[in-house]
Amino acid sequence: PYEVLIVGGGPAGAAAAIYAARKGIRTGVVAERFGGQVNDTLEIANYPGVPETTGPQYAAQLEQHVRNYEVDIMNTQRVTGLVPAEQPGGLITVQLDNGGTLKSRSVVLATGARWRNVNVPGEQEYKTKGVAYCPHCDGPLFKGKDVAVIGGGNSGVEAAIDLAGLVKHVHVVEFMPELKADQVLVNKLHSLPNVTVHTNKQTTEIQGTDGKVSALDFKCRAKGTETTVPLEGVFVQIGLVPNTEFLGDTVKRSKFGEIEVDARGATNVPGVFAAGDCTTVPYKQIVVAAGAGSTAALSAFDYLIRNSAP
Numbered sequence: 001p002y003e004v005l006i007v008g009g010g011p012a013g014a015a016a017a018i019y020a021a022r023k024g025i026r027t028g029v030v031a032e033r034f035g036g037q038v039n040d041t042l043e044i045a046n047y048p049g050v051p052e053t054t055g056p057q058y059a060a061q062l063e064q065h066v067r068n069y070e071v072d073i074m075n076t077q078r079v080t081g082l083v084p085a086e087q088p089g090g091l092i093t094v095q096l097d098n099g100g101t102l103k104s105r106s107v108v109l110a111t112g113a114r115w116r117n118v119n120v121p122g123e124q125e126y127k128t129k130g131v132a133y134c135p136h137c138d139g140p141l142f143k144g145k146d147v148a149v150i151g152g153g154n155s156g157v158e159a160a161i162d163l164a165g166l167v168k169h170v171h172v173v174e175f176m177p178e179l180k181a182d183q184v185l186v187n188k189l190h191s192l193p194n195v196t197v198h199t200n201k202q203t204t205e206i207q208g209t210d211g212k213v214s215a216l217d218f219k220c221r222a223k224g225t226e227t228t229v230p231l232e233g234v235f236v237q238i239g240l241v242p243n244t245e246f247l248g249d250t251v252k253r254s255k256f257g258e259i260e261v262d263a264r265g266a267t268n269v270p271g272v273f274a275a276g277d278c279t280t281v282p283y284k285q286i287v288v289a290a291g292a293g294s295t296a297a298l299s300a301f302d303y304l305i306r307n308s309a310p
């Protein structure tokens with residue numbers, strides 16, 4: 001059995017693996033796709049000490065860094081369930097899609113999250129060519145340009161307020177008749193001179209020219225009228241879904257499906273820790289996930305020295 005088994009090979013899982021392996025304990029990483037979301041990222045420019053890199057390059061470096069240590073990497077393996085130990089210090093079972101099982105004295109869950117898609121023509125085609133999901137990451141690419149934010153909940157309105165300070169004009173497109181964000185955010189949004197709010201509008205298409213986003217189409221749900229707004233960027237902000245469905249009721253999750261963790265990365269299940277975008281941690285960013293991964297691994301080590309057999 002492993003002493004620490006990490007589920008997920010993104011920044012959180014890789015950091016956890018490096019920290020665990022450096023304690024000299026038997027460490028495994030099981031991941032569906034090593035690297036995680038950064039594989040889908042074009043440019044990364046907000047990781048301290050790495051002024052600029054690309055997603056695929058950073059993903060390859062994460063894997064190389066983990067391979068520098070004695071870590072079993074089980075890539076392209078999907079985890080489908082977790083069975084807690086019978087008593088603290090006992091073996092936790094991790095079930096795999098292929099029918100196999102892995103046993104470990106502690107587990108770090110680092111399965112990340114995925115952005116909900118709006119599923120309109122143009123979204124897939126222009127991903128990273130004007131269609132974006134992370135204002136903290138990609139906002140600066142649209143400096144001085146016109147953009148739209150799809151979604152008028154807290155994340156959409158926060159993104160619009162953030163972008164309004166960088167870009168020329170922001171169009172906020174909300175499906176429902178009213179913005180669903182907190183009132184203080186809505187008031188702030190309405191106070192900004194370079195924001196237009198379109199409520200009760202259904203996004204129908206993201207148009208492109210020469211391989212880049214050039215306009216957004218939406219339809220009024222009350223009158224049926226159609227509008228085309230010329231712009232260069234579309235931020236989709238209709239939710240981030242944690243990859244935690246496989247846990248069922250075994251580990252406590254928030255109403256959004258995020259694994260509930262304390263400041264040490266501990267979950268409600270003894271020996272099971274969690275880190276990164278799959279947890280309740282605020283701000284879903286590489287540096288935040290990597291920090292949380294190291295915290296979870298150190299907490300797992302602390303758990304092991306307190307709960308190991310005499």
Ligand code: FAD
Nearest residue numbers: 008009010011012032033036037079112137276277285286
């Ligand atoms: P993830 O990166 O999501 O990794 C999750 C891992 O778990 C993967 O290996 C996945 O295959 C695996 N996994 C999931 N489910 C299972 C399962 N059931 N069984 C086995 N393995 C599983 N952040 C920044 O800081 N800067 C940026 O510039 C930036 N740009 C971004 C651009 C895009 C397009 C996207 C989508 C995100 C961007 N982010 C950026 C956010 C950043 O990528 C995430 O915050 C970060 O990757 C989270 O790391 P994580 O390890 O928690 O999860």
